Amino acid sequence: MTASVSVQNASKTFGAFTALNDVSLDINAGEFIVLLGPSGCGKTTLLSILGGFLSPTKGRISIGSRDMTNVQPAKRPTTTMFQDYALFPHMKLKDNVGFGLRMRGMAKTARDEKALGFLDLVGLKGVADKKPHELSGGQRQRVALARALAVDPDVLLLDEPLGALDLKLRRQMQDELKAIQKRVGTTFVHVTHDQEEAMAIADRIVVMNQGRIEDIGAPADIYMRPRSLFSAGFMGEVNFIPGTVVETDAASARVETALGPMTLSPSAFTTGFPIRNQAVTLCIRPEHFRRAGTDEVGLVTLGQASVTGQAFFGTHYRCHLSPLAAPQMSIVAHMPQSATVSEGEAVGLAVSALDVVVLPSQRKDA
Amino acid sequence: MRNIVISAASWVYATLVFGFIFLPVAVLVLFSFQDGRLPVPPFNGFSTQWYAAIFADRKLMAALGNSFVVALLSSAIACVLGFLAAYALARHKLPGSALQRGLLIAPMTVSYLIIALGLLTVLNTFGIPLSLWTVGIGHVVINLPLCFAIIYSSMGDHHINIERAARDLGAGDLKVMVLVTAPMLMPSILAAFFLSVTFSWDEFIIAFLLSRFDVTLPVEIWSLLRSGLNPKTNAIGSLVFLVSVAVLMLLEFTLFRKTGKS
Numbered sequence: 001m002t003a004s005v006s007v008q009n010a011s012k013t014f015g016a017f018t019a020l021n022d023v024s025l026d027i028n029a030g031e032f033i034v035l036l037g038p039s040g041c042g043k044t045t046l047l048s049i050l051g052g053f054l055s056p057t058k059g060r061i062s063i064g065s066r067d068m069t070n071v072q073p074a075k076r077p078t079t080t081m082f083q084d085y086a087l088f089p090h091m092k093l094k095d096n097v098g099f100g101l102r103m104r105g106m107a108k109t110a111r112d113e114k115a116l117g118f119l120d121l122v123g124l125k126g127v128a129d130k131k132p133h134e135l136s137g138g139q140r141q142r143v144a145l146a147r148a149l150a151v152d153p154d155v156l157l158l159d160e161p162l163g164a165l166d167l168k169l170r171r172q173m174q175d176e177l178k179a180i181q182k183r184v185g186t187t188f189v190h191v192t193h194d195q196e197e198a199m200a201i202a203d204r205i206v207v208m209n210q211g212r213i214e215d216i217g218a219p220a221d222i223y224m225r226p227r228s229l230f231s232a233g234f235m236g237e238v239n240f241i242p243g244t245v246v247e248t249d250a251a252s253a254r255v256e257t258a259l260g261p262m263t264l265s266p267s268a269f270t271t272g273f274p275i276r277n278q279a280v281t282l283c284i285r286p287e288h289f290r291r292a293g294t295d296e297v298g299l300v301t302l303g304q305a306s307v308t309g310q311a312f313f314g315t316h317y318r319c320h321l322s323p324l325a326a327p328q329m330s331i332v333a334h335m336p337q338s339a340t341v342s343e344g345e346a347v348g349l350a351v352s353a354l355d356v357v358v359l360p361s362q363r364k365d366a
Numbered sequence: 367m368r369n370i371v372i373s374a375a376s377w378v379y380a381t382l383v384f385g386f387i388f389l390p391v392a393v394l395v396l397f398s399f400q401d402g403r404l405p406v407p408p409f410n411g412f413s414t415q416w417y418a419a420i421f422a423d424r425k426l427m428a429a430l431g432n433s434f435v436v437a438l439l440s441s442a443i444a445c446v447l448g449f450l451a452a453y454a455l456a457r458h459k460l461p462g463s464a465l466q467r468g469l470l471i472a473p474m475t476v477s478y479l480i481i482a483l484g485l486l487t488v489l490n491t492f493g494i495p496l497s498l499w500t501v502g503i504g505h506v507v508i509n510l511p512l513c514f515a516i517i518y519s520s521m522g523d524h525h526i527n528i529e530r531a532a533r534d535l536g537a538g539d540l541k542v543m544v545l546v547t548a549p550m551l552m553p554s555i556l557a558a559f560f561l562s563v564t565f566s567w568d569e570f571i572i573a574f575l576l577s578r579f580d581v582t583l584p585v586e587i588w589s590l591l592r593s594g595l596n597p598k599t600n601a602i603g604s605l606v607f608l609v610s611v612a613v614l615m616l617l618e619f620t621l622f623r624k625t626g627k628s
Contacts, residue, residue: 053530073534084524086531090549099545103536151535 002029002185003064003077003154005050010059011211012045019045020056021211029064029154032181032188034198037208037234043191044159046208050189051080051157064154074103077154081161085144087132093119093143094128100151118146121180138169145177149184158190162197174200195235199223207231227270229359232283239331241282242361245274255358257282258326259302259349268358279361286318288355289333292348300356302349305331310341317341321349391607398600416601426602429586432498436573436582437566440505441513445559447506448513453547456521457529467518474511481507482575489576496578504572509562516561520554553620560617564610 005027012020020042027033035043048054049061052073061068068076079100088096098106098115106114119125122142132140141161148156161177162170178201181188192198198205199219207215207222207230215222215231226232229240243257248266253274255262262282266273274280292301305321308330316334319341323329333349335341401413420426451470455463473481485504494500525547532546548555570584577585583606590599 051534053534073530074536074538078534080531080534082527082531084527086527088528088532088546088550090552099532099537100535103541147531147535 001077001152001154002187004029005155005187005189006060006062006065007046007050008060008062010046010049010056010061012042012049012054013057018211020049023059023208023211023213025206025213025216027187027189029187030185032178032201032203033190034202034205035189035191035208036193036195036198036205037214038193040210041208042211043193043208045211047080047157047159047189047191050155051078052076053080078157079148079151079153080157080159081144081148083160083163085132085140085161087140087143087147089132092129092131093124093135096132096143097147097150099147104151115146115150118150119143121149121183122146122176137165138173141165141173142176145180149180149186153186155187155189158188160191160193162192162194170194170197171200177201199235207234209234224355225270225357226283226359229281229283232357232359237286237332239282239284239286239333241284241329241331243280243282243358245276245278245280248274248276253358255280255282258329259323260325262300262302262353262356264300264353264356264358268353268356270357271359274358280358281361283357283359284351284355286332287316287334288351289331289335290350290352291335291339292350294350296352298352298354299350300353302351304346305349306346307341307343309343310335312337321347323349394600395604395607398597398604400597400600403597416597417605419598420602420605423598426583426586426590429581429583430605432580433567433583436498436502436505437563440502440566441509441559441562443502444506444509444513444562445517445555447510448515448558449517449548449551449555451510451514452518452521453543456518457526470514471511473507474515478508478569478571482572485572486575496576498577498580498582500576501573501582504576505562505566505569508569508572509565512562512565513558516558517551517554520551525550556620557617560613560620564613567610567613568606 005025007023007025010020010023011018023042023046025046035046037043045054049056050063052068052071052075055070059069063077073080088099091099094112094115095102097118098111101111101114116125116128119128122145124139124142124146127135127139132143135143141164144161158177162173165173174197177188177190181201190201202219204217205215205219205222206213207228209230214228214234215226217225217227222231223235226235232238233240241257241259243255243262245253246256246261247254251265252263253266253269255264255274269280290296290299292299303323303325305323307319308322309320311318313334314337316337317339319333319335321331321333323331324346331349341347398416399412399414400416401411454460455467455470460466482504485500485507489496489500528550529542529546532542537545568584569582570588573582574585574588581589583602587599587602587606590596590602
């Protein structure tokens, strides 16, 4: 089963602390949503409100168009997969998975059969009679998933479920989680602070900071065309270059930057049309820099810069550069594996105008 | 050389300590097998006649049965009440919870004599006749703080998410308690139960002051002792000791088994 989720103007305060500040969010049925942000950004608070473990100070929650704002967790069509798995230590795996069915009054043989089916789904049918302490972390995590899915929830809430696993296992579980979500079709709302994990599994990412939603969109959108400086910085390394809009017309905008003037398309301005004399920040990812003189179309040259440091990262060279026009500034750029760069060398920098995102310097508080 | 001296000294020390603790019990058990009328040296020879005598003594056997019933029932009640109090204080915000915790544990510091006198006054005031029931009530009073303290200290925060998961899957409060919380805490609940069984089993003052016609074993032994030393008292004493040891071993065994697993 699956259902859409709607959060309308939800706020949550704990004393003087605002954990969630007027958040609105619509999630489609069957979507895999990732709430992403640093610790304390409100993502877990939002998840707890969806699960019914907290009630919002203000605002409304509805699931599948039914109002759920003040409904107990047990009465909601949601189940939660907890960070520490929260398996029942005294029960066999099949009883863990069948617990929700038992609470719904299903007879022992029927629920055992269904529990075995879900254990099969996560690849643990063979150990159904073991207890949780006999399993590895990754296996426990799968049992927790099976237990949460066994009651056919409309919405599955996942509270940093991969946080306790080592990196290799985490990447493997991401793929499994995504595959299982596709199979069961349930709406998944997943909380994490790992942006790689978010990009790997999400249909849409919700970037949160300080109790607010900074950005919502498909992983590629959030990464390539962020709509806030926070979102640009949180999703990956980025160079922020200050500038001012000096001229605008329907098809282009001229921006004066520390690295020289640039002519950009209005589509580079992800939060709205450029305004003359507006102070802006250009966001350029390290991998978007090119060396001037490359025969790529649409390149904008950014003047010369000298290499102040470089390191080989396997897929690329990561270089620190100091532009000759603004020596106090430090730029991080990725150069191809084949590049021959040495410290002190001057290189001509360029960037494709399509790769540049321009955001207002001051965060617009909506 | 130095090492040998130290090692020998520590062996001597250990022997003295254990001797100090167990010599009285060893003597008691030894002279319960005395072939003669007096449980004092010299040891005349081995005989089980006094064991035969106590098993033939109907009053003693009745008292033994009473002790079992009182110990098991009062401990079960103390455990249930202690569990409920611990659950409430660990999982809910209660007014004055520190004070309530203190009040629950406070009876541990009051001497059994005072508790017995207080209960005696209360029972008299309400005109409740003394019986094994009143002894049981007294034992619940002394064992409840113990059960509460043991169970409360084992309720960790990591259990909260597990209970939350149960609620999330549709369990009501009672089902969470019966199907999840109590089984998870079973090692400490059993520890509390067996400890309070041994305390109730050995307890004399409250049992003496709050009983009338039916008495528990320690009270019956007391009345035996009033007629002078007799190997029969040694035999019943050895039996009491044996039961206490058995209960403690059961406790140790179940605890080891549970904690070794999880």
